[in-house]
Amino acid sequence: MSCLHIENLTVRFETRSGPVTAVDDVSLDHEPGECLALVGETGCGKSVLALALLRLLPAGARVQGRVRFEGRDLLALSEREMTSVRGREIALVPQNPSLSLNPVYSIGHQIGELYRMHRNMGRRPARDRSAEQLGRMGIQDPRRRLRQYPFQFSEGMNQRALIAAAFALSPRLIIADEPTRGLDETLRDEVVRELALAREAQGTRLILITHDLTAARALGDRIAVMYAGRLVEIAPTEDFFRNPRHPYSRGLIAALPENGFQPIPGPTPSLIKPPGGCRFYPRCSMKRDICALEEPPLRRKQERWIRCIREN
Amino acid sequence: MKAPGMAAGRAGAALLLAFILTAALAGVIAPHDPWERMDPYARPGGDHWLGTNDLGQDILSELIHGARVSLLVGFGSALLATGIGVLIGLLAGYFRGTLDEFLMGVTDVVLMIPRIPLIIILAAFLRPGFWLIALVIGCLWWTSTARVVRSRTLQVREMEFVRGARCLGFSHAHILASDVLPQILPVVLPKFMLTIASAMISEASLSFLGLGDPSMKSWGMMLNVAFTRGGFINEMWWWFLPPGLCITLAAGAVVLLGFSLEKEPAPDIEIGE
Numbered sequence: 392m393s394c395l396h397i398e399n400l401t402v403r404f405e406t407r408s409g410p411v412t413a414v415d416d417v418s419l420d421h422e423p424g425e426c427l428a429l430v431g432e433t434g435c436g437k438s439v440l441a442l443a444l445l446r447l448l449p450a451g452a453r454v455q456g457r458v459r460f461e462g463r464d465l466l467a468l469s470e471r472e473m474t475s476v477r478g479r480e481i482a483l484v485p486q487n488p489s490l491s492l493n494p495v496y497s498i499g500h501q502i503g504e505l506y507r508m509h510r511n512m513g514r515r516p517a518r519d520r521s522a523e524q525l526g527r528m529g530i531q532d533p534r535r536r537l538r539q540y541p542f543q544f545s546e547g548m549n550q551r552a553l554i555a556a557a558f559a560l561s562p563r564l565i566i567a568d569e570p571t572r573g574l575d576e577t578l579r580d581e582v583v584r585e586l587a588l589a590r591e592a593q594g595t596r597l598i599l600i601t602h603d604l605t606a607a608r609a610l611g612d613r614i615a616v617m618y619a620g621r622l623v624e625i626a627p628t629e630d631f632f633r634n635p636r637h638p639y640s641r642g643l644i645a646a647l648p649e650n651g652f653q654p655i656p657g658p659t660p661s662l663i664k665p666p667g668g669c670r671f672y673p674r675c676s677m678k679r680d681i682c683a684l685e686e687p688p689l690r691r692k693q694e695r696w697i698r699c700i701r702e703n
Numbered sequence: 704m705k706a707p708g709m710a711a712g713r714a715g716a717a718l719l720l721a722f723i724l725t726a727a728l729a730g731v732i733a734p735h736d737p738w739e740r741m742d743p744y745a746r747p748g749g750d751h752w753l754g755t756n757d758l759g760q761d762i763l764s765e766l767i768h769g770a771r772v773s774l775l776v777g778f779g780s781a782l783l784a785t786g787i788g789v790l791i792g793l794l795a796g797y798f799r800g801t802l803d804e805f806l807m808g809v810t811d812v813v814l815m816i817p818r819i820p821l822i823i824i825l826a827a828f829l830r831p832g833f834w835l836i837a838l839v840i841g842c843l844w845w846t847s848t849a850r851v852v853r854s855r856t857l858q859v860r861e862m863e864f865v866r867g868a869r870c871l872g873f874s875h876a877h878i879l880a881s882d883v884l885p886q887i888l889p890v891v892l893p894k895f896m897l898t899i900a901s902a903m904i905s906e907a908s909l910s911f912l913g914l915g916d917p918s919m920k921s922w923g924m925m926l927n928v929a930f931t932r933g934g935f936i937n938e939m940w941w942w943f944l945p946p947g948l949c950i951t952l953a954a955g956a957v958v959l960l961g962f963s964l965e966k967e968p969a970p971d972i973e974i975g976e
Contacts, residue, residue, distance in 0.1 A: 447866060470875075471874075474873075477870060482870065483870035485867050487863050490863035490864065490867075491866070491867030492867060493867075493882055494864070505871060508873065509872065553867070557871065560872075
């Protein structure tokens with residue numbers, strides 16, 4: 392069975408003010424067939440984690456740990472082998488859809504390029520497949536739209552074009568980085584629906600990276616919460632929303648509009664000098680004295696994992 | 704800004720086109736064979752609009768055939784120089800790191816070589832020839848193109864669509880050719896034009912110094928002959944002025960065109976409606 396296992400993944404960047412540990416000792420299993428939603432505030436390391444999996448971080452990043460995907464360690468592959476994994480086996484839908492498409496090529500050229508380069512298709516069949524793929528993403532009149540350029544598409548349409556491109560080669564795993572960012576509610580619901588449909592149609596597994604809990608709830612089978620580079624809770628979606636256990640998870644859910652917009656007090660900690668002890672301690676409403684001294688491990692409780700002293 | 708730039712560009716393009724046509728149709732336009740000997744030292748008029756030289760060769764015909772040599776050397780060496788410059792700049796800027804440092808080190812070394820003296824030394828040891836000159840100019844004139852291309856590549860590689868292409872599994876080679884290169888062309892084209900002008904002037908200087916190919920009549924070679932065989936001393940302006948003017952005009956045309964390309968906004972994209 393195809394699986395993704397992340398073991399003790401740590402990503403460090405050297406900066407002028409000191410090393411930044413953007414992802415700190417993260418271990419995560421992605422079960423076959425599931426959609427995992429990775430949530431957390433901006434800057435908590437979600438996107439860095441995704442880029443690290445596909446080895447797309449800049450050369451200055453130091454990545455440690457293991458990423459096992461279908462029996463191989465992705466971090467040990469050569470760049471050439473990695474290039475054939477990207478797109479064909481694991482595709483990443485990058486952030487900022489309008490900027491992630493090349494402005495000088497038509498949408499059709501950019502989706503068709505995948506079929507032509509990776510599948511050795513001719514121009515015409517590649518165009519047919521692209522139109523089909525774009526139509527599946529809910530874009531009307533895809534043949535005409537294929538001739539247009541990214542600047543003629545709205546942000547939401549570019550997002551869908553990128554998702555269509557990611558699904559094009561039927562990869563086993565798709566990582567979508569903030570696919571609903573900057574979209575209004577209607578568009579967000581549409582993108583979420585199309586992701587769900589495409590996922591069902593092609594049986595692709597999905598990792599959804601988002602700070603949008605509504606999208607995470609709609610798509611995710613499990614929710615993984617990251618805080619300051621650390622995983623703090625992993626739980627099945629329904630349990631998570633019904634009964635969040637980690638104080639940070641509770642804070643996130645209390646901050647939802649339908650629950651009255653109660654913000655989590657205090658600023659996000661610096662990743663250069665993270666607080667000693669539990670990283671959430673300075674902002675936690677249920678802290679005890681010991682929280683400042685030692686960081687609890689990620690502990691298993693039935694189907695969920697929680698990193699909190701109160702769970703002892 | 705736009706209007707005068709465009710006008711100058713059009714003038715440059717028209718002039719360059721005229722020179723190219725002259726060069727291409729030299730055999731048809733020229734009234735005489737440039738090697739044919741007639742009355743020497745004829746003044747302009749009648750049969751010889753620009754007179755004849757010391758060997759009785761028709762100067763107008765020499766001038767027309769000279770366009771061919773001068774333009775060929777200019778374009779040929781500029782093509783070579785731009786090719787090398789783009790390749791080195793792209794690789795250095797895209798991959799960065801050690802490769803970047805090595806390639807930019809090589810560029811700095813080549814930049815420091817005094818070009819004309821090097822060619823003089825080469826000409827002293829090798830038989831001066833038309834292709835050798837084009838080759839040597841091509842191999843020396845790429846440094847500034849490489850630097851400009853590198854700095855533009857450094858910008859382009861950070862654009863999100865480059866990462867977007869990598870997310871979808873395109874190789875570095877593919878991204879360089881189809882995502883980065885098209886973004887580089889707007890800075891390469893004007894640079895290419897300036898290199899042509901520079902190469903043409905260098906060829907003329909070398910030929911004037913007597914380091915050119917004596918079997919090819921270029922404008923620089925005509926100046927050299929006029930200088931060494933009494934054209935200047937005897938004030939035969941019809942002998943030395945026309946080739947000098949042609950060099951100036953041709954180089955000027957190319958430079959005007961290059962400047963206008965530099966200013967021109969992004970080309971209109973055909974909108975498929």
